Amino acid sequence: MSELPKTFDPAEIESRWYVHWETKGLFAPDRPGADPWTLVNPPPNVTGSLHIGHALDNTLQDILVRHARLKGKDARWVVGTDHAGIATQMVVERQLNAKQQKRTDFTREEFIAKVWEWKEESGGEITQQLRRLGCSMDWANERFTMDPGFSKAVLKVFVELYRQKLLYRDKRLVNWDPGLGTAISDLEVETTEVNGKFWHLRYPLADGSGFIEVATTRPETMLADMAVAVHPTDERYAALVGKQIKLPITGRLIPIITDEHADPELGSGTVKITPGHDFNDFEVGKRAGFKAGEMLNMLDAKAAITQTADGLIPLDLIGMDRFEARQRIVAMLEEDGALVRVEDRVIATPYGDRSGVVIEPWLTDQWYVDAATLAKPAIEAVRSGATKIVPKSWEKTYFNWMENIQPWCVSRQLWWGHRIPAWFAEDGSIFVAESEAEAQAEAGEGVALTQDSDVLDTWFSSALWPFATMGWPDADVKAAGRYPNDVLISGFDILFFWDARMMMQGLHFLGEVPFKTLYLHGLVRAADGQKMSKSKGNVVNPLGLIDSYGADALRFFMAAMESQGRDIKMDERRIEGYRNFATKLWNAARFAQSNGIGASTTIEPPKADLVVNRWIVAETVATVQALDLALADLRFDEAANTIYQFVWSRFCDWYLELIKPVLQGEGGVPATGLGADETRAVAGWVLDQILVMLHPFMPFITEELWSKMGSRDHELIVAKWPMADARALDPAAAQEIDWLIRLVSEIRTARTELNVPPGAKVDLVAWADAGPEVGVRLQRNAAVLQRLARVQEIRLTNQGLAGAAAQLVVDGVTFALPLEGIIDLEAERARLTKAIGAAEKERDGLAGRLNNPSFVERAKPEAVEKARADHAEKAAEAERLSAALARLG
Incomplete structure (x- = not known):
C-alpha cells in the first residue's frame, strides 16, 4: 500500500497513467481465446481539433470499450483519421498563399507531395487530444483513409460497383461551391x-x-x-x-x-x-x-x-x-x-x-452511385432487427430518407483524395479498372488514355471504415470475428452521410450488416440551449475543461447527461460537481488507508456476519446488476447515476460512517478483533468493486487508487468486472440498515429544524409496545446512533414523557427526543410560527403572479420559470417548517 497524497491532482495522474497504458500496449486486443468485441471510431478529419461533440462521442465509446475489456472480451477500438479532401487541400493551399504561391504553380504530383508533408508534420493533432480525454484506442493499428491498404479497398469497391452497373457517370445538378471549384455534399x-x-x-x-x-x-x-x-x-x-x-x-x-x-x-x-x-x-x-x-x-x-x-x-x-x-x-x-x-x-x-x-x-458531369438499389437491403436490415437503432425513434427518420434516397454524387473536383480509377479514350469511351495497366489492357494497345482528374467524396471511402480498417479485401474479417462490429456510436447528424452508407456498402460487399447496434447521440448545446457556433461565441473548449477539472470529471458529465434522444446542455457547475465527486472518492480511499483497509485479495465477497457488512455487500451486488442492465441498454445517464449514488451516498456517506465505531478503538488506536477484521476485508472488497465499476467512466483516478491501495499483479484496465451474484443479496440486512439510515436522518432533520445545538446530546426514546425487533435493532446499533445522531441514552418506555419532546416516525414506530432544558421551547415555537408565516406569504404572492395570465404571457420565459421555481421552494419551506412545529406538539 502506498500512501495517497492529501490533495487529488488530476493533471499529474492523467499524464502519467496514459503514457503507462499506451507504452505497455494495454489498449491492444491481445486475448487469445476471448470473444472478439469491436468498435470503430468515426474518423475525425486529419485537420481537426477536439471539440465538445468529439468529447461526447468518444467518451461514450470509451465507456463501452473499457467495460467490454473488463468483461473479459478481446476488445478492439479502431482509431484513425479521414483524409478530409476539401478541408486538407484548403489548409495546404492557405500555407502556399502565405508564401505568395498557389496550387496551380505546381504539378498535381508536387502538390500532393506537399499535402503528405503537411500530414506528417501537422496532421493528427486531434489524436493527441483524444489521448488527453483518456480514449483507450488501438493506437498500434491506427488507420488513415489514404493509407495503401485502405486505398486498395476503395479502388476495389469503385470498380466492382461500376461493373455491376451500380456506379455510373451522369449529368445532373449538384451543390456547386464556386469558391472551392467543386461539388460538395448536403452536409x-x-x-x-x-x-x-x-x-x-x-x-x-x-x-x-x-x-x-x-x-x-x-x-x-x-x-x-x-x-x-x-x-x-x-x-x-x-x-x-x-x-x-x-x-x-x-x-x-x-x-x-x-x-x-x-x-x-x-x-x-x-x-x-x-x-x-x-x-x-x-x-x-x-x-x-x-x-x-x-x-x-x-x-x-x-x-x-x-x-x-x-x-x-x-x-x-x-x-x-x-x-x-x-x-x-x-x-x-x-x-x-x-x-x-x-x-x-x-x-x-x-x-x-x-x-x-x-x-x-450546377449542371455538370459527375460520378453517381445507385443508392436506391443499395438502400433496399439496408432498409430490411433495420426492419428485421439485424441492426438495432438506439433510440428507436430514429428509425422513422432512417426509413423515410432511405426510401426516398437520391443518386449519390461521389466525385469531387479536387487534387487531394482517392483519384477516380477511370480513364477516358479520345472517342469518349471510359475504362474503369484498379490500375492504369488494367485499363490500358482493356482499351487495347495504342489507345491513348487520360485518367479522370476528379477524386472521390470522402464519405465514399469512410463508408468502408468498418471492414477496410480490418484488412479487407485481403483479410477475411468475418472469419476473424471482427465483422460485424458490435456497436457504432455516432452523432445523429451523420446518420445519412456516414451510418446509412456504411450499412449499404457493408451489406453489399460482405453480405452482413456492419454493426449490430447503431447508437445515435444528441448535440452538446450551450447552457441556454442554443447550438454552439463560433459566430455566437458560445463554443466550449473541452481541453480547457480538462485543464480546469480533469478528464474524469468531463467524461462523467458527458455520461451522466447523455439521455437517449435528448441534447445535452453544457453546465460547467455540473462538471465541477463531478470533480468534487472524484475528490470525495479520493478522500474515502485515504480514510480506508488510515484505518488499515487495503486491496482485496478475492473477487468474491468476503464472509460477513455483521449486518452492516452484509448490507454493503448486497448493495454492491445490486449496483453491479443495475449497472449491467443500464450499459446493456446503452442508458449512459442511468449507468452514471447508478454508480454515482452508490459511491457518494451508500458507500461514502453511510457505510464508512456506520463502520467507524467498529474500526476505531479508544484513544485513536485501531480496533482489533473478528468484527474489525471482517469489516476491513469487506470495505477493501467494496472499494475494489467501486474502482472497477467506475473505471469505464473515470479511468484515471480509479487506476491511481487501484495501484495505491495495495500490491497488484495487474493494472485496473485489465481487471475483472464484478460478478452480479444474486446469492449475495440480503433482504434482512437491507431492511435493518435502511431503517437505521432513515432513523439517523430523521433525528438529524429534527435537530436542525428545531435549532438543537450541534454539540448537545439528546436521548432517544421508543415505546416498548413498538415490538421486540425495534429494541433489538436499537441495542445492536446503539454505538452508531450515539456517534452519527449525537444520541446520549437510548431507552424503551411504557409511560408518557414529562415535558416537551420532538416526535418522529420511522416505519410506523414513533420515537421521541426529549428537549426540555435543551432548547427554549416557547421561543422555538414562536420562531417557527413566524418563519411559517413569512414563507406562506411569499408562496401566496408568487402563486398570485403565476395565476395572472398577463404575467405568464408577457414576462420573459426565464422570469416565469424563476417564479415557478421560487414558488415551489417557498411552498416546500412552509411545509417543512410546519412539520417541525408539529413535532413539538
Whole structure:
C-alpha cells in the first residue's frame, strides 16, 4: 500500500497513467481465446481539433470499450483519421498563399507531395487530444483513409460497383461551391436566412396576345429559362398551355407547360423553370421531356456568366460575376418594361461551410452511385432487427430518407483524395479498372488514355471504415470475428452521410450488416440551449475543461447527461460537481488507508456476519446488476447515476460512517478483533468493486487508487468486472440498515429544524409496545446512533414523557427526543410560527403572479420559470417548517 497524497491532482495522474497504458500496449486486443468485441471510431478529419461533440462521442465509446475489456472480451477500438479532401487541400493551399504561391504553380504530383508533408508534420493533432480525454484506442493499428491498404479497398469497391452497373457517370445538378471549384455534399451546405428581394417579372407571349407574370429571387437565372409551368388544374392558364413565350433580354422562345410543382395558391400560380440551375426545376424539366444534356447552363465553375448552348445571352454579360450580372439584368428588365415590382423578403440561402460563398445548383458531369438499389437491403436490415437503432425513434427518420434516397454524387473536383480509377479514350469511351495497366489492357494497345482528374467524396471511402480498417479485401474479417462490429456510436447528424452508407456498402460487399447496434447521440448545446457556433461565441473548449477539472470529471458529465434522444446542455457547475465527486472518492480511499483497509485479495465477497457488512455487500451486488442492465441498454445517464449514488451516498456517506465505531478503538488506536477484521476485508472488497465499476467512466483516478491501495499483479484496465451474484443479496440486512439510515436522518432533520445545538446530546426514546425487533435493532446499533445522531441514552418506555419532546416516525414506530432544558421551547415555537408565516406569504404572492395570465404571457420565459421555481421552494419551506412545529406538539 502506498500512501495517497492529501490533495487529488488530476493533471499529474492523467499524464502519467496514459503514457503507462499506451507504452505497455494495454489498449491492444491481445486475448487469445476471448470473444472478439469491436468498435470503430468515426474518423475525425486529419485537420481537426477536439471539440465538445468529439468529447461526447468518444467518451461514450470509451465507456463501452473499457467495460467490454473488463468483461473479459478481446476488445478492439479502431482509431484513425479521414483524409478530409476539401478541408486538407484548403489548409495546404492557405500555407502556399502565405508564401505568395498557389496550387496551380505546381504539378498535381508536387502538390500532393506537399499535402503528405503537411500530414506528417501537422496532421493528427486531434489524436493527441483524444489521448488527453483518456480514449483507450488501438493506437498500434491506427488507420488513415489514404493509407495503401485502405486505398486498395476503395479502388476495389469503385470498380466492382461500376461493373455491376451500380456506379455510373451522369449529368445532373449538384451543390456547386464556386469558391472551392467543386461539388460538395448536403452536409457541407449551411442554409442561412438573409435579407433579399423577390422580383416579379412580365414574360410576353410570343404571339403578342399578352403576357404571363412570374417571380424569382434569382433574376439572373432567367438567362437559362426553358419553360414556364402552371398547375394542370389552374383554369386561369388553361388556354395558354402549349403557347410560346419570348423571353426578355435573350429572345428565347420557351413553352408554357403544366406541372404540379406550380402552386395555384402561391403568387400568380406560375413558376419560371430553369432546369440547369434549380433542383426542383431540374425534376420539372425531366418530367417535361428535357434531357440533362439539353438543359441550358449559364454559369462557369466560378459562377460567372457563360454563354448558353443556343448563344442567345448578350455578349456584354459574358464573364460577369453572377451577383454583378443580377444588378445589370434587373436594370435591363426595368428598361424593357418587364420588371413589375420588387418585394423585400427573407430568403433561405445556401452557403459552403468552408468557403463561405453562396452555393449554386450546377449542371455538370459527375460520378453517381445507385443508392436506391443499395438502400433496399439496408432498409430490411433495420426492419428485421439485424441492426438495432438506439433510440428507436430514429428509425422513422432512417426509413423515410432511405426510401426516398437520391443518386449519390461521389466525385469531387479536387487534387487531394482517392483519384477516380477511370480513364477516358479520345472517342469518349471510359475504362474503369484498379490500375492504369488494367485499363490500358482493356482499351487495347495504342489507345491513348487520360485518367479522370476528379477524386472521390470522402464519405465514399469512410463508408468502408468498418471492414477496410480490418484488412479487407485481403483479410477475411468475418472469419476473424471482427465483422460485424458490435456497436457504432455516432452523432445523429451523420446518420445519412456516414451510418446509412456504411450499412449499404457493408451489406453489399460482405453480405452482413456492419454493426449490430447503431447508437445515435444528441448535440452538446450551450447552457441556454442554443447550438454552439463560433459566430455566437458560445463554443466550449473541452481541453480547457480538462485543464480546469480533469478528464474524469468531463467524461462523467458527458455520461451522466447523455439521455437517449435528448441534447445535452453544457453546465460547467455540473462538471465541477463531478470533480468534487472524484475528490470525495479520493478522500474515502485515504480514510480506508488510515484505518488499515487495503486491496482485496478475492473477487468474491468476503464472509460477513455483521449486518452492516452484509448490507454493503448486497448493495454492491445490486449496483453491479443495475449497472449491467443500464450499459446493456446503452442508458449512459442511468449507468452514471447508478454508480454515482452508490459511491457518494451508500458507500461514502453511510457505510464508512456506520463502520467507524467498529474500526476505531479508544484513544485513536485501531480496533482489533473478528468484527474489525471482517469489516476491513469487506470495505477493501467494496472499494475494489467501486474502482472497477467506475473505471469505464473515470479511468484515471480509479487506476491511481487501484495501484495505491495495495500490491497488484495487474493494472485496473485489465481487471475483472464484478460478478452480479444474486446469492449475495440480503433482504434482512437491507431492511435493518435502511431503517437505521432513515432513523439517523430523521433525528438529524429534527435537530436542525428545531435549532438543537450541534454539540448537545439528546436521548432517544421508543415505546416498548413498538415490538421486540425495534429494541433489538436499537441495542445492536446503539454505538452508531450515539456517534452519527449525537444520541446520549437510548431507552424503551411504557409511560408518557414529562415535558416537551420532538416526535418522529420511522416505519410506523414513533420515537421521541426529549428537549426540555435543551432548547427554549416557547421561543422555538414562536420562531417557527413566524418563519411559517413569512414563507406562506411569499408562496401566496408568487402563486398570485403565476395565476395572472398577463404575467405568464408577457414576462420573459426565464422570469416565469424563476417564479415557478421560487414558488415551489417557498411552498416546500412552509411545509417543512410546519412539520417541525408539529413535532413539538
